[in-house]
Amino acid sequence: MSVDQNLIDTWIDADPDPNTRRELLEADPHDLADRFSGPLVFGTAGLRGPVRAGPNGMNTAVVIRTTAGIAQWLHGRCLGGSTVIVGRDTRHGSETFATAAAEVLAAAGFRVVQLPDPTPTPVVAFACRKLKAAVAIQITASHNPATDNGYKVYLDGGAQIISPADRDIEAAIAAVGPANSVPRAAVEASGAHLVDEYIARVATLPRGTDRGLRIAFTPMHGVGGATALAAFRAAGFTDIHVVDEQFDPNPDFPTVEFPNPEEPGATDLLLATADRVDADIAIALDPDADRCAVGVKGPNGWFMLCGDDTGAVLGDYILSHTSGDRLAATTIVSSSMLKSIAASHNSRYSETLTGFKWLARAGDGLVFAYEEALGLCVDPAAVRDKDGISAAVVACDYAANLKSAGRTFLDVLDDLAAQHGVHLTAQVSRRFNNLAHIAASMTTLRNNLPKELGGAPVVVEDLNELRGPKRTDAIILRTDQLRVVVRPSGTEPKLKCYLEAVAPTAAGDLSAARQQAERLLDVGRAFAHTL
Template sequence: MTLRFGTAGLRGPVGDGPDCMNEDVVVRTTAGLARWLDARGSGGTVVVGRDARTGSAEFFAAATEVLAAAGFDVVALPRPLPTPVTAYAVRTLDAVAGVQITASHNPATDNGYKVYTRGGAQLVEPDDREIEAAIDAVGDAASVPRVTVAPAGDELVARYLARVASLPRSAARELRVALTPLHGVGGETAVAALRAAGFGDVHVVDAQFAPDPRFPTVEFPNPEEPGSADALLALAAEVGADIAVALDPDADRCAVGVPTPDGWRMLRGDETGVLLGDRILAGAPRGALVATTIVSSSLLGKLAAARGARYAQTLTGFKWLARAGDGLVYAYEEALGHCVDPDAVRDKDGIATAIVVADYAAELKTRRRTLVDALDALYREFGLHLGDQVSIRVTDLARIGAIMSRLRSALPAELAGEPVTATDLATAAGPLRTDAVVLEGASVRVVVRPSGTEPKLKCYLEAVAPDGDRGGATARLRALRAWASALSDG
C-alpha cells in the first residue's frame, strides 16, 4: 500500500516503506510534483517551509533539493515556521507552488507534506490525482537528482509580521494575553506578531513554548482535544489575562479562551467564528462574502443575511473555503480554522486570527465589555445556538465505513423529540457531494462524516432556541450527544 494524497497532500506515520512518511517518499513525491508543474508549463518559484516534527528537517531538505535540481527557483524558508508563513509567501511571491512539511495537529508519530498551488490555496481535485499519477511514474528515489539549496533570509517572515500587525482596526491596546503554541512552531512568531501589533502584555506557557516533536505535556497536540488547553487556562487565571490563545503545532489553527463568572473556558470554533464574522463584516463593503462549511453552525448564514453580506457553504477544509467565491472577506471552519485576511493568506491562519481577536477584545474592553458579552448580544439577536461534537476514534478504519452504512440503512425520523429530514450527501448533486449524512429539524442539526485527517468518525451537533431558553437548548443538545455516542454500538 502507498501513502496517497488526502487533505491537500500527504499525511501519515513516520517510518519505513511506501505507506509511511520517509525521505524516499518525499523525494518521489517532490519529483512527481515537479513533473506535474513542468507538464502545465508552470516553471518559476516554489516556496518550501517546515515545522519541527520528527523528520521535518530531512524531508524539507529533500523537497528543496529535488525541486532545485528540476530547475525551479526554490525559496527555502530559513527555519521551522508556521504554515501560514508558507501560504503567505506563495501568494505574495506569485509562486507556482508551495510545500509545507507538517502534520498540523496530528499525533507526534506523524508527519506530512502539504501542497499549495499558485495563489496560495491548498491543492484540490483533480490536481492531486494528476500529481499521484506523476509520482507513480517516478523511478527509485535514489535516481532522482538533488541539488543543495541555501536557506532564504528573514525578509518574508518580516513581511508577514508587518502584514498581520496591520490588521487591527482600533487603537485600543490595553490587553493581557495568555498564549501557548502546544510545543509547536507558532510561539516565537505569535509573540512577535502580537508585539508588532502593539499587544506587548503577553504571557506564555513556558513548558509548552519551545518546539518539541514529542508534545510531552498533551495526549494529542490539538487544541480541540479535552485537556489540551488546561495549562493555558491555568496560566490565564494566574496572571489575570483578558483572553487566552492556543495555537496548534503548525499555528494555522487558533483556539480562544475567555473568562466567565464560572471560570475560564475555551470558545468553540463556531463561537469564535460568528464573533469574527460580525467583527469583519462591520468593516467590509456591503455584499462582501463570508463562508463556512457544511459541519459548522448555521448562525453565520443568518448573520450574513442581517448584515447585507453574501454567504457560502462548502465542503470541509480550507481548500474549498479559500475558493468560496469572489469578494471573500472571512471564512472559518468549526475545527478552529479562521481565514481573517484572505487577500494575504488564502488558508487558515492562527497568528492573524490571534491578532484580530486581540484587537476586538481590546476595543470591547474600552467599553467594559468582553467577547462573551458580544457573543451574548448575537444570541439575543439571532437565538441561542449551542454546538458540540462527538468524535468516535477507531483503530480499525473499516469500523467507520460500517457505522456509516448502518446509519444510512436506518436513518432516524426524529432526534431530540422533533422530526428531522435526512440528506445523504454521498448521493447529492453538485459541489457538496461527500461522504456525510445531514439530519435537520426546526431547532436541531446533526452532520455525521468521517474525518479527513484522523482515524475518527465525527458528529457535529447544533441545538437552537430563543435566547431565554438555554435549558431547552441544553436538553436537546444532550439528547443529540447521547444519540451520536450510541452510533459506535453494535
C-alpha cells in the first residue's frame, strides 16, 4: 500500500516533537504505509495504540489534535470554560502526553485540573464525578503491553465515553488543523487533594470490623501501589506484604510478559509471596489499578480466582449489606450467576454489552457491577467505573470477616453453587497480528453457524442484527446448559470466545455438578478452537 508523500510531508512538518519527526524521516516505505494507513480511532473509552510517530500511533501530535477535537466538541455543547481533568500513568510518553493535553485545553479556555503525579485511573474517574467536570482524560493503556499507550476519556458524571460522542469527537478531530498550529498554554499542576479524598471515600466502604488479615499485594509495576497501600491502611489493614520486584512503577514491566493479572504467569511472584508470608489473601492490580484479581489458598496451594468467582462473591456480599430498590449488573460475557444472586436478595438485575461504559449506565439504583475481565465496581455512587483499589479493600473486608468465622471465599463459592447451581466459565482467545483476520473469522462463523453443540440444539443470537444500543459485533450460541459468546476484543488484537456451563446441584452434590459443567466447558473449548 502506498501513501501520498504530500500527506507524509505535511504531517512531519507539523509534528511539534523533533524525535517523532526524525522517526518518520528514517522510516522505510513499508513502515510509513502502516503508520499512515489511517488515524487511531476511538475504541473502548478512547484511543489505544503503539507509542510511535504518525497518525496511527500514540504521540504528541496525535494527542494535541485529539484534545483540540475534544475542546471543539465541548464548545459545541456550550461547555466552554468548564472544568476538565487530566491524569496519567507512568507508561512511556504519559507525562509528555498529559502535559500536551492540559495545555491545549487551557488555551481553549477551560479550567484545567492537571493532576501533579502519576495517578490510578479510578482516581481520575472519581475526580471527574466529584468536581462535576465536563470531561476527564487519563493517559493510560491499562494492561496493554509496554509498547502501547492510550487516551481514556470520561464524560460528565465520570462514566466512559460512548457513541455518539466518540464519533462526534472523531469528526471534530478530523477538522483540526496541523498539530503545530493548535494553541497551547502552560498549566500549573493541581488537585493533589483529590487523591486524599478518594482514599477517605474508599475507607468508608468496609462493612465489618475485623482486621486480622494478612495481605499479599502487587500493583504489577503500575501506579496503584502507594494509593492502594494508603487505602488499605485507612480502612484499618496494616499487615500487608508487597511484591518488592513489582511495587515501583516501571513502564517496561520487566517481570511479566503482559502486565495483566489474567495472563498466565503474571501473578506468579504474588502467589509466591503469599505462600512465603502465609497470607490470608493475595491482591493484584493491573498497571492503572482499575482491575483487581484475588488469590486464595486452596487444598493444592495458592491460585487466582477468576473474575466471575470474585464478582459472585463480592456481589453477594454487597447485596447482603444493602437494602431497598437496588440494581446489580454484569455483561453478556460474564457468568449468569449474578442474576440468580440478585433475585435471592430481591434486587433488580441488568445485563449489558461488554465494558464498563455500558455497565456504568446500567440503570438507577446501581450498587454493584462487574465484568469477567477482573473489572469490579463496588462503589458506583463515587466511581462510575471499574475500580481495583476499592474492590481490593472490600474483598479484604469480607475475607477478614470470614476468617474470624473460620471460613474463606472458597466456602462462600461452595454455598453459592449449592444455592444457585454450579456456574463455570472459561475463555479461549486468539491473538492476531492483522485485524482483518478477526473480521474474516467472524464472517466465517456467521456463514457456518453450528446447529448443535455436544449433541444439544443451539439457539443463535447475532447481536450485529439488533437495532438500538445492544447492537454489536458478537454472536451468542446457547444450549440448555452451555453458552458461547464470540466477539472481537475492544482493547486488544484478539478474537475472544467466552464460555459458560451451568449444572444444577442435585442433592447438594457439588462434585458431580462441577464434573458435569467441566465436560460442557470442554465442548465449548473444542468449538472455540475451530474458529
